[in-house]
Amino acid sequence: MGSPDVADLPAFPFIGPDSNPFIPVQGSDLERLDGPLGKVRLPFGGWAWLVTRHEDVRQLLRHPGFSSDQYRPGFPVLNPIPQKQEDASGLFIFMDGEAHSRFRRMLTAEFMIKNIRRIEPLIEETVVDALEKMRALGPPADLMAEFALPVPSMTICHLLGVPYADHDFFQLHSRAIMDRESGPAEVEAALGALGGFLAELIKAKRTSPGEDLLSRLVAERVIPGELREDELLSMAMLLLVAGHETTANMIGLSALALLEFPEHLDALRADPSLAPGLVEELLRYVTVVRTGLPRLALEDAEIGGQLIREGEGAVAMLSLANRDGSVFKDPELFDPQRKEAHRHMAFGFGLHQCIGQPLARAELRVALVELARRFPGLRAETTLADVPKRHMAVTFGLGELPVTW
Amino acid sequence: MSARVTVDRDLCCGSGNCVVTAPEVFDQDDTEGLVTLRITQPPAALQESVELAVQLCPVGAIDMTRQPVGEKG
Numbered sequence A: 001m002g003s004p005d006v007a008d009l010p011a012f013p014f015i016g017p018d019s020n021p022f023i024p025v026q027g028s029d030l031e032r033l034d035g036p037l038g039k040v041r042l043p044f045g046g047w048a049w050l051v052t053r054h055e056d057v058r059q060l061l062r063h064p065g066f067s068s069d070q071y072r073p074g075f076p077v078l079n080p081i082p083q084k085q086e087d088a089s090g091l092f093i094f095m096d097g098e099a100h101s102r103f104r105r106m107l108t109a110e111f112m113i114k115n116i117r118r119i120e121p122l123i124e125e126t127v128v129d130a131l132e133k134m135r136a137l138g139p140p141a142d143l144m145a146e147f148a149l150p151v152p153s154m155t156i157c158h159l160l161g162v163p164y165a166d167h168d169f170f171q172l173h174s175r176a177i178m179d180r181e182s183g184p185a186e187v188e189a190a191l192g193a194l195g196g197f198l199a200e201l202i203k204a205k206r207t208s209p210g211e212d213l214l215s216r217l218v219a220e221r222v223i224p225g226e227l228r229e230d231e232l233l234s235m236a237m238l239l240l241v242a243g244h245e246t247t248a249n250m251i252g253l254s255a256l257a258l259l260e261f262p263e264h265l266d267a268l269r270a271d272p273s274l275a276p277g278l279v280e281e282l283l284r285y286v287t288v289v290r291t292g293l294p295r296l297a298l299e300d301a302e303i304g305g306q307l308i309r310e311g312e313g314a315v316a317m318l319s320l321a322n323r324d325g326s327v328f329k330d331p332e333l334f335d336p337q338r339k340e341a342h343r344h345m346a347f348g349f350g351l352h353q354c355i356g357q358p359l360a361r362a363e364l365r366v367a368l369v370e371l372a373r374r375f376p377g378l379r380a381e382t383t384l385a386d387v388p389k390r391h392m393a394v395t396f397g398l399g400e401l402p403v404t405w
Numbered sequence B: 001m002s003a004r005v006t007v008d009r010d011l012c013c014g015s016g017n018c019v020v021t022a023p024e025v026f027d028q029d030d031t032e033g034l035v036t037l038r039i040t041q042p043p044a045a046l047q048e049s050v051e052l053a054v055q056l057c058p059v060g061a062i063d064m065t066r067q068p069v070g071e072k073g
Helices: A027-031 A054-062 A097-107 A113-137 A143-148 A150-160 A164-178 A184-207 A213-222 A229-260 A262-270 A272-286 A357-374 B017-021 B044-056
Strands: A037-041 A047-051 A293-297 A301-303 A306-308 A313-316 A402-404 B002-007 B026-028 B035-037 B062-067
Touching: A047 A054, A054 A293, A054 A301, A054 A313, A097 A213, A097 A229, A113 A143, A113 A150, A113 A357, A143 A150, A143 A229, A143 A357, A150 A164, A150 A213, A150 A229, A150 A357, A164 A184, A164 A229, A184 A213, A184 A229, A213 A229, A229 A262, A229 A272, A229 A357, A262 A272, A262 A357, A272 A357, B002 B035, B002 B044, B017 B026, B017 B044, B044 B062
Parallel strands: A047 A313
Antiparallel strands: A037 A047, A293 A313, A301 A306, B002 B062, B026 B035
């Protein structure tokens, strides 16, 4: 396709209507796509195929001929990435093949469901602590600031082995990174402060290890010479960023969804064993990675009957795949009882599927069960239309969620 | 129907979906976190959840072949 045509393509990323945060894409944008695989104009130049059907997204994300390496020329970049590749030495979400699996395999055991069960009491403690602090502050209160944001960052503190004395420092700076009010200079300063802090922490784990992820990786990988300290630092930053904003936005949007459908909140309060099924439907319905997952074709490949040529980009639209009527009956309906909810791809698909999903599920489950139990009179002090939405963020979320009880 | 399950640990990316879906059949080893099998011939009652695990596996590392009882081989 020649460049003159690119200007006529629908501009991507799409954003949902301001009237309802649970509608991932405006109908008018979808109408402009020519077929199940349509072409869209990218924010930093060029164009890509937009892949929207469930089966096609599965095919694309499982296909070995597509790269995740954002530093390859022609990659369909959707969000700003570190300028220098050296700064991304451990950012294995942007890697392919052996380079990717080398890092991923150092972490898979850490995030296994049986290991996450071991830290579940810490998640419970974190959730209860945040909720009781919120109670002391209000009513009213901002559920995003007092609950949705602190729970995942405290959980990551526990996981990485950040000492208690440093939790406030860690929270403060990771908050600044996620804060939509932060300018680029503030984000950079916070990243620098956290990077410096984690680099020192990694050094400290050499001499005084604890029962935590960083200590184990230092002892098992860094000291034997399999992993450099800068790579571990970069991995730790990735875990922080990937595990914080995504989970925080899921907690906030899940709370809003349950306040919108209070019968399901009541049902959860009456029977906490409903939580796992409810969480799967929330993951499907909310899908915070709204811009989708970009890939670059390294060879000619056919996806959903469309030939994608070597050098062309494609974006897997998780949010639309999760509303595919051929897989999910009445896909626009929020239905925690639906049997097929677990077929959602909110965590992606293929080799790069979210490694932290057992942790995310545990955090969501505990957060929602305790919220329902401890705040039986919880109400939103906003509406779906008025609640501030962060459309342009890497993961979709709410700017704030005013609640009362 | 009798069934036989196979897994490819070279493909496995340790997402753990199979362990959530069919914990009676799948596990992850303690050092690498990659898929292991508790049993290779799941009884009929478990075959549906294994089928689901095959579908949910992000990398297609699980396979199940079914045979009518009596036709061994």
